[in-house]
Amino acid sequence: MKVLVPVKRVIDYNVKVRVKADGSGVDLANVKMSMNPFDEIAVEEAIRLKEAGKAEEVVAVSIGVKQAQETLRTALAMGADRAILVVAADDVHHDIEPLAVAKILAKVVEEEQPGLILCGKQAIDNDMNATGQMLSALLGWSQGTFASELDIDGDSAVVTREVDGGLQTIKVKMPAIVTVDLRLNEPRYASLPNIMKAKKKPLDEKTADDYGVDVTPRLEIVKTSEPVARAAGIMVGSVDELVAKLKEAGAV
């Protein structure tokens, strides 16, 4: 079985996000970018499936600016076998929307014929939580979202999902799309030897045009603003005092 893992290049989770002065979005120029943390978990899971003998090949794919090839190299350094870069934007501020991503991925799936697609449940930049679901609809494949456990068993997959109030376990037919949640695994670090090996692994470059997909944004960003500043905290001496203060503030 081949596993396809879409990975997105996003602002690094350590970076303090700055809103652009004109409110049109977040400032991404000269800002450190990394792989979306949920996608790291998806890559890790795919590699573990391969290590367990349940997958033969792991293919990472990224859609966005040319620099996303760095993100793909990270996936390759973690252990993916090869990568596909679909260049769909020149400007780092051009976020490709989930529907366009899903359409491109659907074409990639047509070419690659994977048995499983593992993707992050959402990207930490726009928090859309939509790509996996849209792709499932476009392909007509079954989906298991928010996975905290995954067991591939022949032609079906058992997915434990993190839902409100607990865990839900479902069984879906393969081929399937599974979107992964934080607790599924702990991604490995790219070791130095593997970073070096990754440079020799194949990375194909395509464009959105190759797949005939129009990536023009359909959503209009009306305004982006900083969250309200957090008020200063206070030190309390005991749990009782804490409870009293919370009651005072009407919080409990």
Next chain:
Amino acid sequence: MAQFVDRQELDFLLFDVMGMDRLTSSDRYAAYDHETAEAILDSAQAIAAKHFEPIAAEMDANEPRVVDGKVVIQQEAKEALAAYAEAGFFAAGFDEGDGGMQMPKLLSLAVSGLFTCANNALANYAFLTQANAAMLRAFGSPEQVATYLPPMLEGRWFGTMCLSEPQAGSSLSDITTKAEPQGDGTYRISGTKMWISGGDHELSENIVHMVLAKIPGGAPGVKGISLFLVPRYRVDENGQVGDWNNITLGGLNHKMGQRGTTNCLLNFSDGGDTIGTLVGAEGAGMAAMFHMMNEARLAVGHGAAMCGLGGYLASLQYARERLQGRHPLNKDATSPQLPIIDHADVRRMLLAQKTAVEGATTLTSWCAALVDRMSVTDDPDEQKRLNGLLDVLTPIAKSWPSEHCLEANKHAIQILGGYGYTRDFPMERFYRDNRLNHIHEGTYAIHGLDLLGRKVRMRGGADFIALLEELDAIATRADAYGELKPHVAALRSAIQELSETTRTLCAEPDVNRSLANATLYLNTFGHVVIAALHLWRAETALTKRGEDDAFRDGVLASCRYFFAYELPKTQTDFAFLRGMDDTCLTMRDAWFGNA
């Protein structure tokens, strides 16, 4: 989580100022393109963030203890070092032929810096092992290398450096540890070593000590000192760890800082025989140590800069959030208080830290880049020139950061007011950790003597002159920018004064007198070098005009600050040094009063 790196600044330093990309044109470092370097830094940062930083405060609060004769350190420390090992960092700096990654020194210094800033005490175990392994690789016999190098590069065995003794610290010629030939090629090592970092613990399967000792009947002083490899557990022909080698832990030292690193009094041949093997030739122990010292001293200077960086980043964050006071003209008591970063004096303290840390990291990185250039040039004259530059720069690269980044930590504490004085914030820990850097690997004073007494006089002053030429070349490059011209003039005049002062001091026949203010000379020399480096950074930032204005303006502000607040001090100091004041030299013991 406390922040331990500013990647934008690091990128600027490595790629724009130092031009690390250019190294890829050499066969040796061809693999280290920009993207690969970033991926390596990412990996190091992720491990440091996950495993090193979160336990830094805890390791400081819970010093290693001895329980039933064994040193106890929290379990997470072992796991962190295992993650470091698994990612391949122990071997990173070693040649591919030795199973390493052949990482350029410039990059490996930056990588080490991430771990140091995240958790200095923990990173020490790894760095000591790497230093020990490098020494073994350079001077060990093929058998010693084959047996001991691989487990160290895998991070299974750790290493130490055993030089100091209770009665011999700065003056190593006075060590008394003995090495008696056993007739079978091995030696029985006996005596006591003091201050041994990482000397005892259960973090690794074995500990490999590099021990300085004297073979009875040898030459007196330094020429009689040899180097020995002495394992904690003896190792059989198959490389298996066997019997205990009779090295006892006399006790752990309770330190001011870097408290998570065990620091030990070790007794050799205590109860039974401690067996070691000679590394290199008899009597060549100090020469071997000196060979490694440039690198060790660079690491200490960089460590000091990293303590400074940790304090800077944390105090900057605090200053942006803490609301306190109003501007002097604002008499409205109902108006909101300002974030303290709006007070000019707080900005002074931030700028003092920023310039100290940037100056220090640029200096240590420059030295590392010179090391890399030495390893890729075939031209023997160029090798000699680079080596000479490093000889003169090393005492400064070790000492300037240890003085001025310690001062930076003082400012970091101050910015937090009362909170900086508590253990709820990392500032006081950075300060305590940093304090060691002023002492070990040669105290500040010893480096002053080394610089003025030896380094600037070597090869008829040729190395010193080569350095002045490098500094002048920086001035020439900066002269292309109108806004830097006043700084260029100030730097040129300081270079001139440094040159004249050095000439005067070296011409003084009374060496005691010429060296009496060597520590001040070291400091003032350092200021001239750091000023030049700020100019280099400013010139580089100007060539990148238009990319990130705030970052570029920050680089220029640092330069301006250093030239306004710090460089002018050198005028007074140089005049004073040339006067060869003997107040300290002639001060009498008895005049100090009763203690």
